[in-house]
Amino acid sequence: MVADADIAALDATPSGRARAQAAGSARRWRGVGLGLIVPVIAAVGWEFFVRAGLSDGRLVPPPSRIVETFSNLAATGELTRHTAATVLRVAVGFGLGAAAGTLFGAIAGYSALARSLVDPTLQALRAIPSIAWVPLFILWLGIFEASKVALIAVGVFFPVYLGVMAAIASVDRKIVEVGRIFRLTGPAMVRRILLPAVLPSFVVSLRAGLGLGWMFVVAAEFMGAAEGLGYLLVDGQQLGKPTQIVAAIVAFAILGKTTDWILVAITAPFLRWEDVVAHGEAR
């Protein structure tokens, strides 16, 4: 009991907790600030370099011209149109790929027989560079949206499949036995034990899948698209507009980071229980 009381005292004093949280957020802001130093210096430096006339900045446009291109694209509605096209493709492709990856991963993780049946085939398919599917997808699905979405879905599928399968196969038998003692039936066992247990690794694999989704949307839009941020890239190259290329790249960076952040923010409330290093300092 003495030991218990001591630990409680260490852990749970409210003021100590608030102090630790304040220190944690200060540390985070400091991290953000430190991370910004290098890119900001590089951008400002290049801006001065071009303004001073040391370079014409045509092939490597300075930040001011990129911002200008951005606002021009935004003013004409182009930016919205291309961004919407790309986001829609990623959303649909990610949705399909993640759903299929989750389903197959869950089946293969749950049943050893299913794993022996489908895993070798899927692993063999995984070894194919996904871009190699492009010609086949175009023949099968045409040159419009379906083939692009299919390519993105294939890219998203594998990390999600692997993550879910590994997570389910490694759920602690001891925790499953707790469910059995309370006579949970199949669906209840999945909902109350297996799903929460695999959620942390599931989120990690979804994030990996989403990253690949953004990668593959570019490949998909390279193979012939009338709109989309990938189209802006190709168009910028063919018409010699490096500012447009860089603007599209920046848009990809912002979108990729934002969607990843949204994914993390949506799932964070379900993962507050996790006992991990990152939470340790915030406690």
Added chain:
Amino acid sequence: MLVLENIGKTYSNGVRALDGVSLTVPIGEIVVVVGGSGCGKSTLLRLVSGLDRPTDGRIVLDGEQITAPHEKIGMVFQEPRLLPWLTVADNVGFGLQARPREERDERVAAQVARVGLADKAGVWPRELSGGQAQRAALARALVTRPEVLLLDEPFSALDAFTRTDLQDHLLDLWHDGEPTLVVVTHDVDEAIVLADRIVVMRPRPGRIAAEIAVALPRPRDRESAAWDAVKRQVLAALHGAREGAREKATEDGGAMWW
């Protein structure tokens, strides 16, 4: 009444873990099973819990054969096995999911307070000490008011001080509903403080070597001469079981089997 009829268990790898174990436990009795590792005592408990099924014989509770986990049988494992994604209160209420919300909240709150964790009800299991976590596990098993509670070396991972405390606490909790307790341990003192009856097991295959009734008045004085007498009796039975095992298995170096 819990009845074990000639139980035997052979694992799929051919190991005979239990052989011809028969035991009758009336309602409310506290039976403690002692023996060294490998004598099948944990296997025995898993069979009674319904997690595993015996190869031979039958386990019958109140005339009903046990072939799968049963609502009248609760289990506390060696580790707390709390679900890390549920708060302490939700862990305790895990087995009450089918009950109406109000009744569940009420029973959980009462049980959490009963094991002394009222101030910890809303925290995650990771914030509990080992002793607190095991008390939460006890509460989770007791809140469904089982007729039989099985405990598999429940306090063996705790320090000596916390262990003694939890043994007394378990006896206190037992008075609430006086369930049948079947406790597995390798700690002779733990057996004597808890048991109405001590069942000593011998290994290879696991069988019952001796049964010792413990008639000491409660609360039991760990310093008394009567305690020492029971302890000598249990140790002698364990020793006899060991000797018996040694005669059977001199070649495989099984002398230090506990």
